[in-house]
Amino acid sequence: MEPIIEFKEYxxxxxxxxxxxxxxxxxxxxxxxKVLIVGPxxxxxxxxxxxxxxxxxFSFPGDSSGSxxxxxxxxxxxxxxxxxxxxxxxxxxxDGQFIGLTVAEDIAFALENDMMSQExxxxxxxxxxxxxxxxxxxxxxxxxxxxxxxxxxxxxGVLVDDVKILLFDEPLANLDPATGKRxxxxxxxxxxxxxxxxxxxxxxxxxxLYRDVDRIVVINEGQIIADMxxxxxxxxxxxxxxxxxxxxxISALKHAGCNLTKDTKPQHIENMKLDTYEEQVxxxxxxxxxxxxKVREExxxxxxxxxxxxxxxxxxxxxxxxxIKKGEMLSIVGKNGAxxxxxxxLICGFYKxxxxxxxxxxxxxxxxxxxxxxxxxxxxxxxxxxxxCKPLIYDEVALGLKVKGVPEQEIKExxxxxxxxxxxxxFRNWPISALSFGQKKRVTIASILVMNPEIIILDEPTAxxxxxxxxxxxxxxxxxxxRLGITIIMITHDMHLMLEYTDRAVVIADGKLIADDTPSAIxxxxxxxxxxxxKKTSLYDLxxxxxIEQSSEFVDRFIYYEKKIRSNSKKxxxxxxx
Amino acid sequence: MLxxxxxxxxxxxxxxxxxxxxxxxxxxxxxxxxxxxxxxxxLNIIAVFIFSPYQGVKIYGSRTDLFxxxxxxxxxxxxxxxxxxxILKYFTIIPAALMFFVTxxxxxxxxxxxxxxxxxxxxxxxxxxxxxxxxxxxxxxxxKHAQEARGIxxxxxxxxxxxxxxxxxxxxxxxxxxxxxxxxxxNAMELRxxxxxxxxxxxxxxxxxxNDYLTIGVVVIFAIIGLFITFHNGSRxxxxx
Numbered sequence: 006m007e008p009i010i011e012f013k014e015y016x017x018x019x020x021x022x023x024x025x026x027x028x029x030x031x032x033x034x035x036x037x038x039k040v041l042i043v044g045p046x047x048x049x050x051x052x053x054x055x056x057x058x059x060x061x062x063f064s065f066p067g068d069s070s071g072s073x074x075x076x077x078x079x080x081x082x083x084x085x086x087x088x089x090x091x092x093x094x095x096x097x098x099x100d101g102q103f104i105g106l107t108v109a110e111d112i113a114f115a116l117e118n119d120m121m122s123q124e125x126x127x128x129x130x131x132x133x134x135x136x137x138x139x140x141x142x143x144x145x146x147x148x149x150x151x152x153x154x155x156x157x158x159x160x161x162g163v164l165v166d167d168v169k170i171l172l173f174d175e176p177l178a179n180l181d182p183a184t185g186k187r188x189x190x191x192x193x194x195x196x197x198x199x200x201x202x203x204x205x206x207x208x209x210x211x212x213x214l215y216r217d218v219d220r221i222v223v224i225n226e227g228q229i230i231a232d233m234x235x236x237x238x239x240x241x242x243x244x245x246x247x248x249x250x251x252x253x254x255i256s257a258l259k260h261a262g263c264n265l266t267k268d269t270k271p272q273h274i275e276n277m278k279l280d281t282y283e284e285q286v287x288x289x290x291x292x293x294x295x296x297x298x299k300v301r302e303e304x305x306x307x308x309x310x311x312x313x314x315x316x317x318x319x320x321x322x323x324x325x326x327x328x329i330k331k332g333e334m335l336s337i338v339g340k341n342g343a344x345x346x347x348x349x350x351l352i353c354g355f356y357k358x359x360x361x362x363x364x365x366x367x368x369x370x371x372x373x374x375x376x377x378x379x380x381x382x383x384x385x386x387x388x389x390x391x392x393x394c395k396p397l398i399y400d401e402v403a404l405g406l407k408v409k410g411v412p413e414q415e416i417k418e419x420x421x422x423x424x425x426x427x428x429x430x431x432f433r434n435w436p437i438s439a440l441s442f443g444q445k446k447r448v449t450i451a452s453i454l455v456m457n458p459e460i461i462i463l464d465e466p467t468a469x470x471x472x473x474x475x476x477x478x479x480x481x482x483x484x485x486x487x488r489l490g491i492t493i494i495m496i497t498h499d500m501h502l503m504l505e506y507t508d509r510a511v512v513i514a515d516g517k518l519i520a521d522d523t524p525s526a527i528x529x530x531x532x533x534x535x536x537x538x539x540k541k542t543s544l545y546d547l548x549x550x551x552x553i554e555q556s557s558e559f560v561d562r563f564i565y566y567e568k569k570i571r572s573n574s575k576k577x578x579x580x581x582x583x
Numbered sequence: 584m585l586x587x588x589x590x591x592x593x594x595x596x597x598x599x600x601x602x603x604x605x606x607x608x609x610x611x612x613x614x615x616x617x618x619x620x621x622x623x624x625x626l627n628i629i630a631v632f633i634f635s636p637y638q639g640v641k642i643y644g645s646r647t648d649l650f651x652x653x654x655x656x657x658x659x660x661x662x663x664x665x666x667x668x669x670i671l672k673y674f675t676i677i678p679a680a681l682m683f684f685v686t687x688x689x690x691x692x693x694x695x696x697x698x699x700x701x702x703x704x705x706x707x708x709x710x711x712x713x714x715x716x717x718x719x720x721x722x723x724x725x726x727k728h729a730q731e732a733r734g735i736x737x738x739x740x741x742x743x744x745x746x747x748x749x750x751x752x753x754x755x756x757x758x759x760x761x762x763x764x765x766x767x768x769x770n771a772m773e774l775r776x777x778x779x780x781x782x783x784x785x786x787x788x789x790x791x792x793x794n795d796y797l798t799i800g801v802v803v804i805f806a807i808i809g810l811f812i813t814f815h816n817g818s819r820x821x822x823x824x
Contacts, residue, residue, distance in 0.1 A: 058774060059774075060770060060773075060774070063773075064770060064773060085773055085774070086776050086779045089774055089775060089776050094774050096767065096770070096771055096774075098767045100718060100764075101764055101767030101768055101771065102767060102768070102771035103714075104711065104714070104768065104771060104772055104775075105690075105714070105786075106689055106690050106710060106713065106714050107690070109786055109787075110690055110786050110787065113786040114772075114775050114777070115775040115776050116784075116786075117783045117784050117785055117786060118775065118776040118777050118778070118779050118780065118783050119776060119779070119780075119783075120780055120782060120783055120784050121784060122784065123784060123785070123786070123788060126784065126786055127786070130786070147714070148717050148718075162775060163775070166775075350728070353728065353732050354732075355728040355731075355732075375728070375731045375732055376731060376732070376734050376736055378732070379731065379732035379733060379734055380734070382732075383732070383733075384728075384729055384732045386725065386726075386729050388760065390756060390759045390760050390763065391722065391725060391726050391729065391756050391760050392726070392729055392730075392756060393755075393756060393759070394730070394751065394752045394753075394754075394755040394756050395755075404733065404735070404752070405733045405734050405735075408733070408734045408735050408736075408749075409734050452733070453733070456733070456734070
């Protein structure tokens with residue numbers, strides 16, 4: 006069979022860059038295959054996908070050598086429009102790529118541009134909407150849809166073209182775990198029913214592997230590091246060496262000293278052959294220790310009987326009660342739109358609750374203004390670009406103090422001290438535009454930290470970050486939590502973050518608090534996980550399948566084990582980001 | 584458009600109100616916009632009086648003083664009549680404009696603009712602006728809240744000058760996040776073939792039906808009658824003085 010995509014000795018350099026982003030790529034993808042491309046940020050995986058859909062070189066010009074053929078043709082000759090007939094791309098940003106004012110129009114967009122007659126167009130839209138299960142939403146505006154629905158509309162929008170190749174750029178980045186699972190399932194169905202070639206670019210490997218993939222291609226520094234079947238790849242240490250997170254059960258098996266082989270089928274924990282490993286896992290479990298949970302007494306933020314709704318008929322939050330202790334790291338989790346952000350908006354005073362009280366150090370704060378609360382409770386938004394308003398790092402961090410009228414000398418001292426804590430001191434006079442995303446994030450955290458808050462609330466602190474940057478941001482937050490005793494609340498749907506970095510998780514589903522427990526207990530509880538659109542951790546399945554009843558204890562021991570490994574290598578890491 | 588003829592205007596106001604009533608537009612949908620228009624109307628008639636208190640006298644060629652106000656300002660019957668006509672003229676347009684906002688689907692509007700020969704780029708620019716207004720509004724609120732929490736006061740408590748300064752703290756992040764949005768949109772549009780051909784079709788385009796042709800016909804007849812009256816009288820104004 007002829008490959009549908011073939012890179013031969015392909016090298017590409019963006020016009021604006023000195024070094025090539027892809028070097029000597031040799032890759033063949035065959036019709037009907039499902040290929041996962043993984044790699045850390047800046048590895049060249051996005052460039053590779055842009056080469057396939059024609060954004061390179063048409064929207065992002067540059068120089069290439071070697072050859073690339075797609076469906077037997079040269080993309081350069083087809084142009085971006087010709088390419089769009091062969092390759093359908095679903096981008097990461099579910100909002101940004103929703104062009105139409107309604108679902109139907111968005112699906113029809115490509116057909117409109119092709120001047121298809123209205124009658125044919127209506128029929129085609131119906132047909133495709135059926136496939137991705139949005140037929141009953143055709144007249145809805147994007148604001149009425151959930152993230153998962155928007156993504157399915159985007160899939161429909163490229164399926165109308167009967168493309169041979171579907172390209173997904175980080176399809177899971179903005180979805181909660183259960184919705185992500187559904188998306189992967191949908192992609193799988195499309196591949197099976199229409200025999201489409203599927204390429205998925207994603208660093209959340211474990212979630213993609215929820216359904217079989219034929220091959221995984223690992224990219225780093227512009228080169229292909231590995232191109233293997235999943236079973237084979239998971240038996241090696243390639244992922245770890247390239248800074249990509251392995252599925253948790255794989256890490257656990259490796260910690261237990263198991264020598265994985267591809268014939269045990271490690272791709273799915275549910276049907277992996279574990280018999281040879283069970284004993285080792287149990288032995289490891291018995292010898293591993295867990296962290297002794299710290300007992301914290303002093304309440305810093307207490308929420309009592311909180312109710313909130315925009316309209317009377319539809320309550321957003323109902324009777325929320327919980328107590329956050331000083332120095333805790335807490336996660337608020339739940340499906341998209343469950344009311345997590347509303348809760349943080351209520352805490353910060355952006356909205357007023359219909360009922361209930363919020364206490365800071367046992368004092369009711371209902372009468373405090375947004376600004377007054379802001380001095381105690383800092384809020385860091387998901388996207389740093391939504392907070393940064395000064396061109397220079399120093400000015401950005403100093404802004405809050407200047408507005409408050411703090412004397413110049415004191416501002417300087419406090420800003421410098423904060424920048425040192427955040428590892429940004431040597432950049433203090435740099436323009437912010439020269440920083441990476443992770444560094445910008447750190448600037449926004451610094452600009453909150455400088456105000457000496459007692460609590461910092463972070464909205465999705467690690468969304469869209471690869472494993473290395475994720476670890477960097479989270480270790481940094483842990484550090485300020487430990488060193489400065491600041492209580493940290495994180496709103497997230499990243500199950501790894503919740504497991505690895507928080508002491509406690511508050512689970513919100515359909516406006517109600519349904520659990521308030523340790524993350525390991527929550528993620529091994531099927532009922533709660535389902536209700537809140539979370540995903541049970543694969544460590545649970547591993548524990549159960551190895552005959553370990555106390556799955557949550559198993560998870561705790563695993564997390565502690567990993568923590569120790571991280572703190573051993575942390576010295577290097579600190580040097581890395583100073 | 585041209586006529587200030589009171590008789591024509593009165594007829595048009597009546598027609599306009601009848602159509603507005605028939606369209607079953609709810610006050611709730613248009614109330615805020617209507618109030619805004621009223622404020623502008625008020626500003627408009629006051630400004631006309633301040634800058635040109637004797638415009639009416641000039642137009643109608645007579646002067647009937649009613650009462651003296653201050654300095655060079657004397658209220659004349661002609662000026663009152665002239666400004667009254669202005670208000671009437673506003674009211675001929677307001678119901679139609681409000682109805683247009685409420686009843687026109689932006690997608691259909693974009694399609695129709697294209698149909699009457701305007702390039703689809705322009706129609707689509709309007710449609711997509713409408714598509715992203717709620718998103719940008721959402722961004723605006725989020726950014727404003729976050730900056731307020733940092734102590735940048737935007738409410739009435741801060742002085743006007745510091746509020747204007749503080750607006751920058753919202754505007755810059757808003758511009759930057761909108762810019763990256765634009766990047767994504769334009770890539771997404773291009774990947775799906777926008778701009779491939781000189782023409783495009785529209786999912787929501789509607790063919791003109793009998794009633795549409797009838798409406799166009801009535802509009803043309805109205806325009807001709809209006810023009811006829813204007814030229815017949817030899818003036819855009821009806822002069823009772």
